[in-house]
Amino acid sequence: MPKTLRLTGDAEADKLLSDDPFALLTGLLLDQQFPMEHAFAGPKKIADRMGRFSITKIAETPVEDFVELCVQPPAIHRYGGSMARRVHTLAHYILDHYDGKTDEIWKSGEPDGKELLRRVKALPGYGDQKARIFVALLGKQLGVTPDGWREAAGSYGEEGSRRSIADVTGSGTLAEVRAFKKAAKAAAKKE
Numbered sequence: 001m002p003k004t005l006r007l008t009g010d011a012e013a014d015k016l017l018s019d020d021p022f023a024l025l026t027g028l029l030l031d032q033q034f035p036m037e038h039a040f041a042g043p044k045k046i047a048d049r050m051g052r053f054s055i056t057k058i059a060e061t062p063v064e065d066f067v068e069l070c071v072q073p074p075a076i077h078r079y080g081g082s083m084a085r086r087v088h089t090l091a092h093y094i095l096d097h098y099d100g101k102t103d104e105i106w107k108s109g110e111p112d113g114k115e116l117l118r119r120v121k122a123l124p125g126y127g128d129q130k131a132r133i134f135v136a137l138l139g140k141q142l143g144v145t146p147d148g149w150r151e152a153a154g155s156y157g158e159e160g161s162r163r164s165i166a167d168v169t170g171s172g173t174l175a176e177v178r179a180f181k182k183a184a185k186a187a188a189k190k191e
Contacts, residue, residue: 003142006170008037013044021102022055022094023047026087028134028165029125034078036165037174042076046087055100059091086125093124106144113148132156136166 005018007027017024017040027040047053049069050061058066063085070076070084077083098104105119113135120131136156138144150157156164162176 005141007040007165007168008044009171009174010041010044013041016044016047016053020053021105022091023053024137025090025094025102025123025134028130028137029086029090030077030083031130031165036168036177039077040165042083042087045074045076046070055091055094055102058088059095061088063088089124106138106146110146112146113150113152116144116146116149117152133164133166136164140166141169 003018005014005024007017008014017027020043023043026043026046030039030042032039043053046058046069049072050057061069066088067081067084070087071080076087094100094102098108105123106116109115111119116138117131117135120126120134121128123131126134132152132154133156135149136153139149139153139157150159153166155161156166161167162173162180164177167177168174
């Protein structure tokens, strides 16, 4: 993954997300009912507690031991136990389906945008919206732009949008994405 992401405001956490595709996938998995930058800092917390961030080490750790590691203050998520179980399940899935090589999701067989979206949606813990955001993040920030990626990402793939973590490149864009989400939530309450 060629580019340095700036999603958390923490240089070390961002470097891990930039260098390790499974860390990035884990960050987005944690990005629900929790501030974005804290969710994406979760993999760094795991790395600090395990000595390194390793998909194999995560999967080989007994699930209850991994949960205990993840709920230690500061927990990796507001719902640390359930999210730790999801990370553990995701690690097993990537090992079983992609031989532990997360980037094979977008590299294996050179998928088009539609196939990439299908692969991401198949991941445990990834629904339609989260999958579209991940496709947008890959395209907008990491240069993973197979044919049809913007269409697969939907509104998250729109150039210049400020809808999701896919659009965060620093503190300024983080504030813009937060403002967009707040306005969307307010509009939804009025309906």
